[in-house]
Amino acid sequence: MQSVESHTGVSIRGLRFRYDRGFALEVARLDVAAGEQVLFAGPSGCGKSTLLHLLSGIETPEAGSILIGSTNICSLQGSTRDIFRGRHIGMVFQTFQLLQGFSALENVLMSLMLGAPRLDRPRVRAEAALERLGMRDLHARVERLSVGQQQRVAVARAVVTEPSLVLADEPTASLDPANAEAAVELIRTAARSAGAALIVTSHDPALRSVFPRTVDVAQFGAAAAPAGGGRT
């Protein structure tokens, strides 16, 4: 199940993060092995997205450490952290977050330019990543693509930099069950062939059976969240 092409895993120790309204997230210890695929499950607002944002260095915790391989992303400052994220972490979002006005190919190229400028022949890599995911019209503007095609572009963009960790935040939330299953399969396959560990968040219980390992994020909630005050 776990292809261990990468030796980079994730290990969280003593992590504490506090929202403005008193709700907190505490993760004493959590490890994800290199190449492992894990589902972060839990209801909306339990802190799944926050945990992903902490893992990617978008948010900074109050205390604790998150090692991506041997690097504690929490201790990286400023642009070092951005560059580390671009290089080692690929992200897929519920609404894809593609760059409007740019073509499918350009979106993927952008990821290479910003995250992995040292990889050679970026155009060949980008085209290959998109074609591997079944994309044909690489030059169409992303806003003209179907939802399914946009998802493929988003996944290609996340894995093209050859990250060691792929984070997918509610990738199935806006899809019907049949498409949701296909989407998860797409992400899992892409992460596996990139040799990256994969963490997918979802409030959909149906996904529990798909992943070999499920982590219930609700257990990390340290205080009651005010109604609607948490994050998705």
Place this chain on the structure above:
Amino acid sequence: MSGGISDMTIVLRSLRTRALATSVATALVAIAVALLLVLLSLREAASQAFRRGTGNIHLLVSADASPLVAVLNGLFYANAPANPIAWAKFKEIEGSFPWQWCIPTQLGDSFRGQPVMATTAEFFTDFEPVSGVPFQFSDGRAFEGAFEVVVGSSVARDFALQVGQQIVFTHGSGGSREGGHEHADHPYEVVGVLQPTGSAHDRALFTNLVSTWVIHAEEKRAHEPKTAQSDASAPKPDASVSSTSTTVSEAGHDPGHDHGHDHVHVDEADLRDDEKLITGILLRIPTRSGSDASASIAAQFDRLRRDVSITVAQPAQQIGRLMALIGDIDWLFVAMAVVVLFSSAASIMLAMVSSMELRRRQVAILRVLGASAWRVFALAITESTLIGLGGAGIGAALAIVGGQIATTLLQERVGLVIAGAVDTRAAILVAAGAVVLAAIAGIVPAVKAYRTSIARHLKPLA
């Protein structure tokens, strides 16, 4: 190598996405830059045209009310001088100092509104309309005999005058037909056409002073009662009376008088001193070759000034004063153009800030992909700077075209010749200023981009 995509791709795409706002902001910068350049070049050019228009003259003597009026009338043909200088005064001044040259001029007649200057042949050989650049003939020659006229380049062009044509002057300046009468008995033959000089002289015609005296004397004597004429031929005429009755201005002249008078013939030798009227004296003091300055200029200026019957002017100094007066006013226009430039920078900022909500999502995505906060800051600054660059370029092009149009108009209408419409140094300074202002205008949106919270702007839109 990034294989066909770069930070500039992001910037250009962003500008293209907001094409309308980009165009408006660019146009505003262009207008401001063009306005500034044209105003700056025009004020410089106008002052240069005035300065160079005084030619190689050191002192100007006239009977005008003030030195500035003397210069404007005598060298720029603003009006015909109202008061004449007696011939005796000319002789006195001519003999009072070893001038390099001393040229009498008389203004008063006109040809279809264009001033006619009566002078001597030295005007073409010694006087230089622009210092260091003597008169040159594009056709024909200088006047030699009586009733010959040399025409300035604009006059020749505007009235299609050619060598060999006969033209008739009007007594009195100005275009009003009622104001003066025509010297129909004395047609002049065009014997020369001057090349453009870039001075007011392009708008004038030049005739022999003696022939002008003869015409006026003949007409005057024809109108005089026989007794007055016999009185006037007395050896000692009353200078003050005669000078008012033959004033070169229109004052006292009866426009409705009968033209069918008997013809009276006057030769140069017959001219009485009171008929040898002039309105100005152009003077140059000897200088060492290659120099235009001499200590004697100030000394002679002071000496001549003691004579209260005349007005003495140092043309260069008077023009300097005039420019100082005008300068205060035209700086207002320049200040207005600077304000326009600042408001165009504000419009860049506004255009970028108003689209900030949209671009925050883009910034968040770029950050997730690995762009640092500084990088997105630089992207925003680059974007506003590009608008400034585009605007400055278009504005400079507009200014060059606009400057040439203004130059042509000024030359045709006012006779001011302006070479090199836009000063390169000014153009570079103004364009650089516009670009810097545009870059500064990008700081606010750039800071907003820098501070954009990634987490908040990655949330799905509600």
